[in-house]
Amino acid sequence: MSALRLRSPFSAAAVASLRAGQEVLIDGVLYTARDAAHRRFVAALDAGQPLPFDIRGQTLYYVGPSPAPPGRASGAAGPTTSGRMDIYTPRLLELGLRAMIGKGGRSKELREAMVKHKAVYLAAIGGAGALLALAIKRAEVVAYPELGPEAVRRLEVEGFPALVINDTHGADWYEEGRGRWRRGGG
């Protein structure tokens, strides 16, 4: 299957048409957030405050880049393990978050919430930090600069490669891929 070129933020129609196992190349805007930023998002919501950016329709990328060497938009920028964000994510889906990029499986509860809110989860290749850094053309800290690598950044990417893991119809590519290649009782 050839890669589909997609612009982020994704339209509702584009997200609905994606299927688990589809390769995509993303152009456009991604917001970064990992553990510490998610804790702050939820603390802000609990305190009745808004998030530091409008999350409706946006794509979150779970990454804490390494420092940008001089003359580069970004240091290494591969995905971190997404499962740690599962407990915070339903609140963000309720606010309209439409897509997430990371690595590793999501909880059953979160997969159900993704179907309900028509959101998708994509994986980038864990450990491909240099390759993915070169797809980042601009990076700007937009919130929590004191968190260093865990600050929220607005990234502009070109041809960022990812694979659809969870689509809006409840399919899970990690399960399908494993099922296809498993031998014996496993």
Place this chain on the structure above:
Amino acid sequence: MAREIPIARITEAVARLCREANLQLPPDVLEALSQAQRQEESPLGRQTLGRILENAALAAQEGIPLCQDCGTALIFLEMGQDSHIAGGDLHEAIQEGVRRGYRDGYLRPSIVRQPFTARRNTGDNTPAVVHTEVVPGEGLKLSVMTKGGGAENKGRLAMLSPGAGAQGIAGFVAQAVAEAGSDPCPPVILGLGIGGTAEKAMLLSKKALLRRVGEPHPDPEVAELERLVLSRVNDLGIGPAGFGGRITALAVHAETFPCHIASLPLAVSFQCHSARHREASL
């Protein structure tokens, strides 16, 4: 007379090894990845391995770390009993080396103080975790492993019943790998520590990751166990990046130690495909 090793050489060596480890994969790891690409049957798995190899080439060429998770700096020190460290505190010299290596190399600091409360980043990736062993001779060998959190989080310890045997070991490891799924960045290298005590087994499993990838253990019984575990793990279908495929692990390295009549400790350490480590002898 003990041979003198000036403290500044240790700081410099640690700083250099931290930088180099994060930019260049060891040749045996690259070879194992290329071999995996030739063996992988899943087209998506082959493409993923191709991207992992491309990432390694880009990191070395462009000076961008292989992975944004530049790891916990793990330092294995083999210190000759006839050597003498001159001019300062050995452990402080190592920490200073890590500090400089991470700052000057644009490597991500990933260490937080107060592990279960404030979790404030120390800002320079210190403190490193240091394991020291005294060995015969007058040399000093430094091995620096920069170990990512995703793989480290999957480590396991089982105090098995001695009756579990090789099949019990293989079953426990396969279960751990199945549960880890794509989180530890497969294809992984698995370090097994078998025997000793709980903490001895864990340390053996980590040291096993420093071995040349895929080189079997010299003891035929241990080598056979390594083959058995590798085959069980590669039947799981997880594949490169967890996208499905035959190659979930590049290698299984086991190390053993005698143990108590009541015990069979088994430690499992996961190393991601970006198996970064670098050695120097001073």
